[in-house]
Amino acid sequence: MKNAHQRLGTLEFVKASKDTRTRIRVYLERFIGEKDKSGTAHLIAVFGGDSDVGSIWAAVQEGLGFTVTGPGIESQFVSLGPNAPCFRGSLNLQGRKRPVRHLIAISEELAQTRPGADANARRTILCQDDPAFVLCRVAQRFGLPVIPARSQWFHTELHRRQAVQPLLGLGCSPVAVTGGKGKFLGWIAMGLRKREIEFPKQNGPVMWKLARNFFLESMDTERQESREPSDFHRYLPETLRP
Numbered sequence: 109m110k111n112a113h114q115r116l117g118t119l120e121f122v123k124a125s126k127d128t129r130t131r132i133r134v135y136l137e138r139f140i141g142e143k144d145k146s147g148t149a150h151l152i153a154v155f156g157g158d159s160d161v162g163s164i165w166a167a168v169q170e171g172l173g174f175t176v177t178g179p180g181i182e183s184q185f186v187s188l189g190p191n192a193p194c195f196r197g198s199l200n201l202q203g204r205k206r207p208v209r210h211l212i213a214i215s216e217e218l219a220q221t222r223p224g225a226d227a228n229a230r231r232t233i234l235c236q237d238d239p240a241f242v243l244c245r246v247a248q249r250f251g252l253p254v255i256p257a258r259s260q261w262f263h264t265e266l267h268r269r270q271a272v273q274p275l276l277g278l279g280c281s282p283v284a285v286t287g288g289k290g291k292f293l294g295w296i297a298m299g300l301r302k303r304e305i306e307f308p309k310q311n312g313p314v315m316w317k318l319a320r321n322f323f324l325e326s327m328d329t330e331r332q333e334s335r336e337p338s339d340f341h342r343y344l345p346e347t348l349r350p
Contacts, residue, residue: 117178117278119154121167132163136178139278140218140235141186147173149186150215150233150275150282155199161209168192168213178278191216223248232285237274239263242285244316250289252296255314258305265295 117136122129134156141149152174154164167174173187192215198207218233220226227250234245239259246262247254254262266272266285275282299305 115179115279117176117181119152119164120175121164121172122175123163123167132160134160134164136176137279138212139176139178139181139276140233140280140282141176141181141184141276143274143276145184147184147186148215149174149176149188150218151212151235152176152188153210153212153279155208155210158206158209161196161211165194165196165211165213168194181276181278188213188215189217193219221245221249225249227251227289230286230288232287233275233282234285235277235280235282237272237281237283238318240316241318242266242272242283244318246285246292250292252289252292254296255308256316257308258299261299261305262295265299269295 115137117139119134119136121132123132124130134154136152136154138151138153139149140151152168154161156164164174168188169192171187171190171192173185175183175185177183192213195212197210199210200207215233217231220229221232221234229249232246232249234242236242239262240256243254243256243259243262246252271286273284273286275284296305300307
């Protein structure tokens with residue numbers, strides 16, 4: 109992957125004890141956080157050595173914070189908060205005797221965006237701003253009666269009603285969608301009455317044409333430089349998939 113290091117950030121964790129102070133730094137390849145400087149992070153994806161990634165995992169479990177920086181991200185101290193799920197894996201790279209350790213950790217709020225979880229929620233964190241992806245994930249979470257053809261209409265409504273806000277992202281374009289099931293059903297009913305959208309003319313299964321995961325956008329750029337396959341998608345938690 110030519111010049112891949114230019115797309116990476118860094119995550120630094122300082123572990124202090126009574127007599128020592130240890131600084132641990134790993135590569136940050138994906139990040140989602142709030143833009144309001146509250147220090148709230150929703151996703152970190154890092155890789156590094158066995159002991160370094162293990163220390164980051166332990167820090168996440170304890171609810172501790174990190175300093176992150178990268179392309180388009182000023183240095184800031186962030187935390188995933190309590191109850192942050194973690195997903196760990198190993199990447200076997202050609203020319204290396206030992207595998208590279210990979211860690212994905214997400215906030216509790218992001219974890220609740222999976223289908224059927226917290227149906228009364230009023231805010232949904234999404235890792236991409238693609239109209240079809242946004243509608244698909246919101247529809248799956250709240251059980252909305254929609255089809256892919258309504259993606260652009262829903263996208264327009266979100267912006268017109270100021271119900272979507274961009275988040276801070278590295279390697280992705282995350283957004284936060286504000287609203288719950290009742291509000292979105294009201295939009296759909298209004299759209300049908302105004303004939304801005306229509307009922308499907310035929311019955312049948314709904315087919316969504318989406319990327320396999322939110323890594324695909326950046327992977328397309330990398331494949332133009334290298335045809336070597338990537339294993340990153342194997343470690344993607346369910347809540348980040350379409």
